[in-house]
Amino acid sequence: MKLTGAEIFIECLKREGVKTVFALPGGVVLKIFDTLHQQKDIEVILTRHEQGAGHMAEGYAKATGKAGVCLVTSGPGMTNVITALADAYMDSVPLVCFSGQVPTSFIGNDAFQEADNVGLSRPCTKHNFLVKDVNDLAATIKEAFYIATTGRPGPVLVDIPKDVSMAKAEFTYPNSVSIRGYNPTYEGNKWQIKQAAEAIMKAKKPILYVGGGVIFSGASQELLELAEMTQIPVDMTLMGLGAFPGEHLLSLGMLGMHGTYQANMAMHYSDLVIAIGARFDDRVTGKVSEFCPYAKVIHVDIDPTSIRKNIHVDIPIVGDCKTVLRELNQILRATVNGEQKDLRKPWWDQIREWQQAHPLTYHQEKDGPIKPQQVVKRLYELTKDRDPIVSTDVGQHQMWAAQYFKLAKPNRWLTSGGLGTMGFGFPAAMGAQAAFRDRLVLCIAGDGSIQMNMQEMATAVVNKLPVKIIILNNGFHGMVRQWQDLFYEGRYASSYLDTTPDFVKLADAYGAVGLRVKKVGDLDAVLKEALATDKPVIVDVPTYPYENCYPMIPAGGCNHEMILEDPPELKKKQSGAAKVTPEDKDTVLTA
């Protein structure tokens, strides 16, 4: 029997196991929406903006490990979703985005809502397709899901012209995919793995540096075995949080620009860096020429381009983290003995010394302004037994969340790392909530970034996605303000937001629940109230506006040269502001 392109689209999605599509309609995709409307297997979540749809699909993908799916219209629908595609590309999120296109006969004529979707998305997708013939549609969708979810995952765009969604074709779904130019390497080179095992056995100061690749490949168990067996400390990247239990004795926490003191010092003084599914991003390496000056580097990554892109690697292993770690563990299991523990005792003594010298720290006065770290810490302590999924936006609050919210398991951490997309957190949390209706999903946000996709509150309320948003409201683009204080002599150029809008009233206007923490003594009570609510909630927490996020490695600085607290001149300047409540911010600024 012949099916229309729209029907083929739905049959393909069903066969790929897609349960939810995040979507916003428009002229050229109406046939697809109309067909979706007449079936019950796939849920359509109507978003208020295409960027929201993209981030929701990302959140869905990160929480489930499966491809997220979004559907947008041509022209502005496409340009709006670009940010989410770029975000997914940087962070290797498996995503399949379907865009509508003007009818094939109109392409190139500057038709209404026409855009070169394939051209626009080329630099920010792993691959993309324009389907010109309905007979190619099923095979193309199969390839799109295959490319998005295999190798190093990433976003794939399928552009479907209106006439293709309406035309009819015989439907057959291919069982397998074979693309001659695409054969990701999963098995690591055995000789190289053996070399790595030997280096690990000999190392006196080894460090595991693990990233998001461990999570996408599902290698957390293998990583845990490796670390415990060899007693090697573990540094996690921002994307790798959750790959290793945050409270484990071997965990040194996050490394990088705002990483912990011990994580960065251990990297710098290590004699063997074992990088697994991480890509030596500049937020991790700092000054490349002085990065890990004493270390040999082992780099396991499924993407060959990640290896030797930024730094020299001594033992490169191209392969899937899980497969390679299994093989590595097998070799080590036969060779590891008590000797390594003795060999590394001085290293661990040194690390514990670092840990004690400069733990993460902040000072919360009993009646003083609320410190943002205190909010994250209490939120963590109040929710950790419920195994929550946590999303963040981008900025100071994101770093505090990364520092203080110690995730125990993978696929619980939704954050925008590579692209640093403000406005990511809330829709991503909704995507995860759509996948796991019964789970607790938290969104830690800033008052700046939450406003970038605030409109999705309507989507959350209508679709009953009870995400709990905690806004660390300092009235600033906090990270911008921090840089201005540290590097621009305190001139707050376009970083002050004032205390608008009133987030409690805003939540109320959307039909969600709005709560505010007025003083630090109320924090627990309000958070508990929010957690007990079965609707979407905004908890507005006015926090001390001048709190800075430390440790900090200035851009281009060295990993062992961290700023650990406000410089004296900044302390002096802000001592006058210490007792100021958020309501008085105007006076502080004009003073």
Next chain:
Amino acid sequence: MEHIISVTVENKFGVLSRVAGLFSGRGFNIESLSVAPTLDPSMSQMTIVTSGDERIIEQIVKQLNKLIDVIKVVDLNETEFVSRETAIIKVHTKDADRAEALRIVDIFRANVIDSTPSTYTIEVSGDPKKIEAIINLLQPLGIKDLVRTGRVAVAREPVRPVAMQAKKVARD
């Protein structure tokens, strides 16, 4: 250092822009790029002349390989190769110059492929140095137009022992 990279790609629309976009997006150089279908019409062959240090060339090769539509990438500098470029040069030729132009064409084993009373159109193939040399000699006559194909290149077959070669000839 200059490298010649031979890239076999799917013969589909948009592939050229993926390759070109990769170079511009990542700040790699392209000195020349030529592309045409291969014997198998489903594939095209690109010859890209680029430059960079060892790490950049390694990234270029890896990044090209990462493109889904790229089937095979060979950095020809890693082997022996032969390369050629063709130029078509239209030269002003006044009475006295016509003989001089023909002498130059002869020296460079070039061809005159079009002629009018006041111009010759000359086709020349060779390595870039040869092309540069003929251009320099023709310049005083007045070059009206110049187009160059960019280089194409192919790896040389390894030289086999004489006995094996003979056998092959015999079979042919």
